[in-house]
Amino acid sequence: MRISGRLVLVALAIAALVAGIGAGAALAWPDVPNPGPTSIVKDGWPWVSSSAVTGEEKADLVLTNGVVYTVDEDRTSAEAVAIRGDTIVFVGSSTDAADWIGDGTKVIDLAGRLVLPGLIDSHAHATSGVSDLYEVPLYGIGSVEEYQQTIADFIAARPGLVALQGGGWINSVFGEHGPTVAMLDAVCADIPAALYSEDYHSVWVNSKTLELAGVTAATADPEGGVIERDADGNPSGTLRESAVDLITDVIPAYTTEQLVEGLTYFQDFAHSLGLTTVYIPSLPSGDAAGLQALHDFDASGAMAIRFPTAMNVEPTDDVSIVDKIVAARTAEKGGLYEIVAAKIFMDGVLEGMTAYLEEPYDIRPDYRGELLWDPQAYNRMCAALDKAGIQIHVHSIGDASTRITLDGFAYARGQNGERDARNMITHLQLVNQADIPRFADLGVVAVPQPYWFVVDTYYTQAVEYVGRERADKQYPMKAFFDAGVTVASASDYPVSWPPDPMLAIEIGVTRTVPAGCEIYVDPDYDTALNPAECVTVEQMIESFTINGARAIFKENEIGSLEVGKKADLVVLSQNILEVDPGRIHETTALLTYFAGEEVYRAEGFIE
């Protein structure tokens, strides 16, 4: 689900990045200064003491002469890591690491660079990767001619295309009645086209789409929707709100093969950002192609990322859905793709005035938003899922919604007894302070999207909708850490694009727009959002590593660099623990290892 086209940070030139990754090419690489061996020594850091080595068995790979931030219990640092097969066999000093080097050992001299555990995104719609490949991006374009040129180029590069999909155009370029059929027919006449506006509330179509959908001058506007029309009453090319539904069946669904292609693209993209585990938060239980694609990709042996996945549970589902999820969980157990949870949408979004609030919206004093579940039905579903040992992953934006979400977890505990459930609540835009300790009491994982912790147009809109006082308390994070809650960060890709943890780490620390990000052009955005909630770089790293592992019950397997754990790790271009926090977003992944295998190497990086 894309929340109204919230593309946060596009400074990295979307088109170039998509093209580069999609074609399997590496990113263009700026020269990486060699920080030199002196930066390894950092006074006052706890250092891992070297472990005893028999010397009998050698490692396949030794990374040496670096700064290895282990994210172990004591947050110790080391200089070297040795890996055999898919497992870490040694963490310690470069001197001791030498004992693990034999004739067949590959040795990488890190020259003082930082190594972190493979990063974990705890909520990203990886199955949307197919959209990056097959949907034309129209974001950031300011004229009809440019839209047409972009569309024409996109189609020309994809000879077999059977339908044109995309999004990102803005109403202000076209005037009151939106873009027209003629503008689109000029560049796309033979196949149906459906191009969504940036806010996803309108769709721009061509003649072919109208013809296939049977939408004519005689078609009445549906309830809650508008068909824009010319002077003669003919549909002019823009359908708004519920009128969008008139054409959705005309666009063929992606095939399983296309979805696998999208997952493959996403995996490469993730590796290039240092991600080795990505939690897929919502797959409709009826999305047979999506589930099949994940299964097929894993079965093919080409999957080199962990994809814990949640299956959607809708308010209209009865409790028999629990059996379906249990069956899917059993079927996929032990794979890199696993069904681990049920996903529940509790409310909508603030900018759509559908987030469910304790106090009314300022601009609608009689209205508190939309709760998507009847609380009793939700409680019963929670209890049934909990009884089956299924983790519950809830979308909740409003404070009232989050309270009811927690009530359901408490109800399940009351019914079934205390269990290490690790239920997750994500987004958490407005949260009642009094509810924060309940996360800790109930063992709930908080899953924020730090990419959104900035003063931008969404903030301006929040001020308008709910008033400055509430807008200024948006997106708590430090409060969760202070209360002892497990905080696991996430991008909500494709809502945040690119899903680069370095952007999120910087914003989590500064809560300010990173310098040079083009989408934020308003100089007023140069202030921090709710600065009392700024956290440390160390906490941000935790939220992208060990806490993400804990969220999927794999803290003994991944999430830190310790002997016996899987060798998932990333080498970064600079030490984010040392640089000015305002420059963390400039950091890039140089090398990514998944289970001991090199899965990404930045172009131009030679150790």
Ligand SMILES: [Zn+2]
């Ligand atoms: Zn999401």
